[in-house]
Amino acid sequence: MLDEPLTAPQHTFDTIVGQDLVKKFLLRAWAQGKLPHSLMFVGPSGVGKKSLMFALAKKLVASHLDPGSPEAEKALGKVSRSTHPDVLVIEPKSASGQILKDQVEEMHDRAHYAPLESRVRIIIIHPIEAMNLVASNKLLKLLEEPPPALHILIGCRQVHLTLSTIKSRCALLRCPPVEFEPLCRWLMEQTGCLRRRAEAAAQLSAGRPGLARDLLTGDEEEKRRRICSELGFYHREGYATIFRVGRNLINHAGGAQAAVASLLLWYRDLLVAKLTAESGRENEKGIGAAEERLLINRNLVDEIVEAAARYTPEGVALAIEKILERQDDTFQAMVDGDLLLEVLLTEIGVALKT
Numbered sequence: 001m002l003d004e005p006l007t008a009p010q011h012t013f014d015t016i017v018g019q020d021l022v023k024k025f026l027l028r029a030w031a032q033g034k035l036p037h038s039l040m041f042v043g044p045s046g047v048g049k050k051s052l053m054f055a056l057a058k059k060l061v062a063s064h065l066d067p068g069s070p071e072a073e074k075a076l077g078k079v080s081r082s083t084h085p086d087v088l089v090i091e092p093k094s095a096s097g098q099i100l101k102d103q104v105e106e107m108h109d110r111a112h113y114a115p116l117e118s119r120v121r122i123i124i125i126h127p128i129e130a131m132n133l134v135a136s137n138k139l140l141k142l143l144e145e146p147p148p149a150l151h152i153l154i155g156c157r158q159v160h161l162t163l164s165t166i167k168s169r170c171a172l173l174r175c176p177p178v179e180f181e182p183l184c185r186w187l188m189e190q191t192g193c194l195r196r197r198a199e200a201a202a203q204l205s206a207g208r209p210g211l212a213r214d215l216l217t218g219d220e221e222e223k224r225r226r227i228c229s230e231l232g233f234y235h236r237e238g239y240a241t242i243f244r245v246g247r248n249l250i251n252h253a254g255g256a257q258a259a260v261a262s263l264l265l266w267y268r269d270l271l272v273a274k275l276t277a278e279s280g281r282e283n284e285k286g287i288g289a290a291e292e293r294l295l296i297n298r299n300l301v302d303e304i305v306e307a308a309a310r311y312t313p314e315g316v317a318l319a320i321e322k323i324l325e326r327q328d329d330t331f332q333a334m335v336d337g338d339l340l341l342e343v344l345l346t347e348i349g350v351a352l353k354t
Helices: 020-031 049-061 070-080 101-110 133-144 180-191 195-205 209-215 218-237 239-253 256-279 298-308 313-331 337-352
Strands: 038-042 087-090 121-125 150-156 171-174
Touching: 020 049, 020 171, 038 049, 049 070, 049 121, 049 150, 087 101, 101 121, 101 133, 133 150, 180 195, 180 209, 195 209, 218 239, 218 256, 218 298, 239 256, 239 337, 256 298, 256 313, 256 337, 313 337
Parallel strands: 038 150, 038 171, 087 121, 121 150
Antiparallel strands: none
């Protein structure tokens, strides 16, 4: 699930897959004493921003301790359990998905405390999109006049939705999707899965290790089947089902953002299947063998071919365009997920009639 609570990963820089340039920059800047006090990690959900922030927090709180010593191990364990007194994690805790006023006030107060067990104070904020304008302005004050020994680490999914005044006061670190082959090897090492399952998860995740690992669970496979079933119902029954389908998509996917991402993957597969049928390369399944390997939801090929047969390539392409247009809305605080999905399903329905 993409919007899981910000529990501290066990990763260190040595165990994080990909992000080599980011890790190299952080380690070099830390070793030279030139680490910026405000860092913004920018990239899609599940790409490793959270792991990088916690790995850096571990490096900072144990910088004055002997590596491998009992004191250092104790400090690292506290960071992993989110119990270190010098590390404050700010994440959404409300049903609205927003970072609340009392969290922001706690952040502002604790930023000015002297470190208790280390030589630094660290604030981890993820995602910054969950901050409303009041919270963002509080953060801006800290960025403008940071107390001594304070490090602010910010996770950001959509940098263009962040206040320019905040971006300009942070060093931006781009965290791109992980390359296919390293991700496959990492998944096999982490989970012990077979190569073919690792390849499917790596492809489906679009280079996001967190999502890829989740996709290897039976729960994720069942989730995708349920989402497929709901979309098949929508294709058959039409607009009258948008309220039910929208709500169920959110429930099955685990939130509006994940639901919209699932829609994008589904219609992308429909377009692949449709273009195959138009080219005349389909086999007994209704899709060519080479093109079947391009599908993300390869285990749902029959359902994809059946749905694709109802529409034109132009209609499916336009539906994808509508999804992309709405995708940024899911990152906004206080967005009504049900309403967003209802509007989007309506727009998809109109597009598919093209």
